[in-house]
Amino acid sequence: MATEQETLLKLIGDKSTARVIPGNFRGLDGLRAVVDFDGGRVPAYMLTDYVPSVNESVWVQVIDGVAYVMGPTTPRLGNGTVISASGGTARVSTALGEIEATYDGAVTFAAGTLVKLTWREGAHIIGRRGPAPVVDVPPPPESTGPQTRTVTFTPTDSGSYQPGYGWRTADVWSSSSNSGGWFYGDQIKDTIPDNARIDGAEIYLPQPDRLTGARPFGRHDQAGKPGGALTFSDTSTLGGTSGWCGIPTGLIDHLKANTGGLGFALGGWNVWPGRQRDGQSGVLRVTFTA
Structure with a gap:
């Protein structure tokens, strides 16, 4: 005879489906996002206050036929180093490669300047920053054999x-x-x-x-x-x-x-x-x- 827990899990499994797949953010329609995935364009609810830039690759969670934008497929780092800057656009080096970021045109950034980044609707330099603080090195994961x-x-x-x-x-x-x-x-x-x-x-x-x-x-x-x-x-x-x-x-x-x-x-x-x-x-x- 099935336990209460087994019965509940079976009911959930029979009635609910969920999957996470990559998609492309195409813009906003009111309070909802518009995303392309699985060969179609559909509206999706935003799970966070992060607003991707148009055409950015995002993770889409689909639960019982309803789509939700979870966030970008690539981590958005908050720190970078200016490579070059001119006319309100800068080339910035990050730990995950080079990016283009906007900045306030009234401010100047010389090559080598350490900067802080925000990623709402595209990368933007919000100001200079000092050297990153020293942080504790996390311990290695417990070895359980090849994964x-x-x-x-x-x-x-x-x-x-x-x-x-x-x-x-x-x-x-x-x-x-x-x-x-x-x-x-x-x-x-x-x-x-x-x-x-x-x-x-x-x-x-x-x-x-x-x-x-x-x-x-x-x-x-x-x-x-x-x-x-x-x-x-x-x-x-x-x-x-x-x-x-x-x-x-x-x-x-x-x-x-x-x-x-x-x-x-x-x-x-x-x-x-x-x-x-x-x-x-x-x-x-x-x-x-x-």
């Missing part, structure tokens, strides 16, 4: 390079004169242990604007956009061209210990929307055991 995890990595940037024109677009091209890629800073090698076994890896490709001819996919060795073109290694042709596409685990096996990103070398005439047009473009989903 299998699935981690999502959101690119900090994307773009395509054409000799003679430079980084001409944020979209990712693979053509006879354009190669393109996504950039992740050092978050992959800072997250996945060097001794981890890579069990599976996928990249999210938006619906391409064009799809013609060769499209060699591989890894490059840059944390952000370099001065020139990217050099690709271990290239192959992916089985898919849009949505979640499986990629060779050997690419991540290299990137877990080395700086770099992913993208397409010179090819036919292929164009995928980049980070500015689709907040999920180039998002990685990696399963590993360590």
Whole structure:
């Protein structure tokens, strides 16, 4: 005979469903958010006072058919260091890569200035800060043997390079004169242990604007956009061209210990929307055991 607890759990399980999936924030409609996920655009309730920027990748919780925006898929750090600043926009280095942030145009920030960031509706510098205080180092987790995890990595940037024109677009091209890629800073090698076994890896490709001819996919060795073109290694042709596409685990096996990103070398005439047009473009989903 079932206990009261077992009966209650069965009733909840029969009547309630819940799941958490990535989506893209498209704006506000009154007091509710508008988000794209699972191939559709739906209204969603905000669970926190954090307001994402338009096209930002967010976690969406769906409970019994009702959507709720939980927050960004990538942590929003409150501290950074100014790389350059001009006209109310600054390039800022953070522990998760470089970002663009606005600031009060009446204030000036020299390169190397430590700043405090807020993230409501996009990154904004709220002022200078002093050196971070010394904090206690957390103890290592209790070892219970190898654990299998699935981690999502959101690119900090994307773009395509054409000799003679430079980084001409944020979209990712693979053509006879354009190669393109996504950039992740050092978050992959800072997250996945060097001794981890890579069990599976996928990249999210938006619906391409064009799809013609060769499209060699591989890894490059840059944390952000370099001065020139990217050099690709271990290239192959992916089985898919849009949505979640499986990629060779050997690419991540290299990137877990080395700086770099992913993208397409010179090819036919292929164009995928980049980070500015689709907040999920180039998002990685990696399963590993360590």
